[in-house]
Amino acid sequence: MSPRVAAIVVSYNRRALLQECVEALLAQTRPVDTIYVVDNGSNDGSREYLASVAAQHAKVSVVLSESNIGGAGGFAKGITTAFAKGFDWYWLMDDDAEPMPDALEKLMVSEDAARADVVALCGSVWGIDRRVQFWHQGAFDERMRLIAPTPEYHKAASFKTDYMSFVGACIRHEAIQRVGFPAHEYFVWNDDVEYTARLSRIGELRCVTSSHMTHKDGENRDATDRPRSLHDWFESRRMPAATQWKHACGLRNYVDMVFRHRGRAPLWAASLFAKRLARVLLFGDRRFSVIMLYVRYFQQAVGQRKFDTVRPTDWKRTLAKSDRTQPAASGVPR
Incomplete structure (x- = not known):
């Protein structure tokens, strides 16, 4: 059959x-x-x-x-x-x-x-x-x-x-x-x-x-084309605030996955989140809301808080609210 x-x-x-x-x-x-x-x-x-x-x-x-x-x-x-x-x-x-x-x-x-x-x-x-x-x-x-x-x-x-x-x-x-x-x-x-x-x-x-x-996601993560200028290099590494809801979520999930399958390693997890935050501060929109999102997800990843995902619509509203209170700074040179 x-x-x-x-x-x-x-x-x-x-x-x-x-x-x-x-x-x-x-x-x-x-x-x-x-x-x-x-x-x-x-x-x-x-x-x-x-x-x-x-x-x-x-x-x-x-x-x-x-x-x-x-x-x-x-x-x-x-x-x-x-x-x-x-x-x-x-x-x-x-x-x-x-x-x-x-x-x-x-x-x-x-x-x-x-x-x-x-x-x-x-x-x-x-x-x-x-x-x-x-x-x-x-x-x-x-x-x-x-x-x-x-x-x-x-x-x-x-x-x-x-x-x-x-x-x-x-x-x-x-x-x-x-x-x-x-x-x-x-x-x-x-x-x-x-x-x-x-x-x-x-x-x-x-x-x-x-x-x-x-x-058809329109993205080829295996692409090997190298940026041709310093500006292109910065552009290829940008971390816009609008996309951080999913990037932070993915990092949280990755750490949780490793804990499930390879055992807990809180210091290693902290180093991953610290590196990501450093990249956000260097190449992204330096917003307090983005920093707090990563802090929140780090706590979830290491078991200090229950999983609670920020939905994309809620994240959009959070950014809109922050836009009304402070200007966003860009890490990309002109």
């Missing part, structure tokens, strides 16, 4: 990208059995689109969240919902991912899918520039720093990896039974790395390189 596969898509206010993702899932050469779309409280027409497509396609199931619970909360909610139906595999992706027509087929017919010791699969992830985004899989060093694979790895039919992103991760049902669900409290960033690190403790993770997924 062919294994039953549920696709799980998490979306928030990106209707056009969501439509491209859903259409690609509906067009798979190896059909997906059910497509669960978790909508995180969108108000851009995404919900109306989902209601329409669900009315046309019985295999599309919409899971609504009344508020933005982040990617981490969305995947936890989606996996929990689909898991209760008892599929064999759960194929995860954000709304900015577009699987190629044979992406699922390549995963399911691979030798790795037939191995009982393989608990999760993924494919190669490509950017909109048609270059492989190597950082979606990789290895850990002794302190769980992420080491991306070299291009040679992608020349093999498949390779072993210590972690994989939720841009195409396909997880076996029995593995979820053993390790539980993703850390919903992470909100955004590193929830996929922490979760697949858990999976790697009970079995093998494999990247099937013939299966392709396009990731």
